Amino acid sequence: GDSVTQMEGPVTLSEEAFLTINCTYTATGYPSLFWYVQYPGEGLQLLLKATKADDKGSNKGFEATYRKETTSFHLEKGSVQVSDSAVYFCALSAGTGANNLFFGTGTRLTVIP
Amino acid sequence: NAGVTQTPKFRILKIGQSMTLQCAQDMNHNYMYWYRQDPGMGLKLIYYSVGAGITDKGEVPNGYNVSRSTTEDFPLRLELAAPSQTSVYFCASSYSNTPDYNEQFFGPGTRLTVL
Numbered sequence: 001g002d003s004v005t006q007m008e009g010p011v012t013l014s015e016e017a018f019l020t021i022n023c024t025y026t027a028t029g030y031p032s033l034f035w036y037v038q039y040p041g042e043g044l045q046l047l048l049k050a051t052k053a054d055d056k057g058s059n060k061g062f063e064a065t066y067r068k069e070t071t072s073f074h075l076e077k078g079s080v081q082v083s084d085s086a087v088y089f090c091a092l093s094a095g096t097g098a099n100n101l102f103f104g105t106g107t108r109l110t111v112i113p
Numbered sequence: 114n115a116g117v118t119q120t121p122k123f124r125i126l127k128i129g130q131s132m133t134l135q136c137a138q139d140m141n142h143n144y145m146y147w148y149r150q151d152p153g154m155g156l157k158l159i160y161y162s163v164g165a166g167i168t169d170k171g172e173v174p175n176g177y178n179v180s181r182s183t184t185e186d187f188p189l190r191l192e193l194a195a196p197s198q199t200s201v202y203f204c205a206s207s208y209s210n211t212p213d214y215n216e217q218f219f220g221p222g223t224r225l226t227v228l
Binding site: 030031032034041042043044045046049051089093094095100101103104105106 | 117153154155156203205210212213215216217218219220221222
């Protein structure tokens with residue numbers, strides 16, 4: 001079945017460090033890929049998305065490129081800030097059924113000053 | 114726009130008690146969802162709805178019930194609370210479920226503890 005696997009955390013970085021959170025997927029069709037972010041005490045919110053191979057999603061300095069050849073959608077940011085501390089979820093959507101959005105287990109990022 | 118709202122924010126239940134978690138959205142979305150989030154486990158879909166009057170089971174529906182009498186509201190009912198239902202519950206909605214446009218909007222969550 002369709003699924004995503006993302007790197008386990010937690011991840012702790014110093015401010016201004018480079019961030020990579022790995023995400024790989026398994027899908028039978030041509031999924032759309034998403035990164036959601038959950039700030040402390042809040043619900044998830046969409047960070048960025050890509051709907052076809054080689055697309056790059058970007059938002060708030062974060063980027064992720066849809067790589068069909070490696071079935072990956074790694075999240076990157078060149079210089080993290082304390083305010084980026086959150087849990088990041090990779091997700092994919094495929095197929096036509098209503099139940100078609102699948103989340104990874106989440107990666108907790110803590111950025112220290 | 115308030116987006117997706119959930120009440121209550123926190124609740125402690127005794128084993129065997131019942132309660133309803135409320136969810137409402139003001140974005141006129143047809144699709145609504147209930148998830149539970151357990152520590153380190155990501156999100157698991159409990160129930161979903163594709164429109165008023167239509168609901169279906171997700172991955173973990175046992176112990177829960179839902180109804181969808183209006184487009185705006187999608188309450189989740191726990192009939193006989195068990196410790197295994199201790200979790201954070203999120204309601205979400207979306208305009209479309211086609212993969213290209215499947216952005217779900219989440220409420221702030223309800224933290225439920227069953228003792």
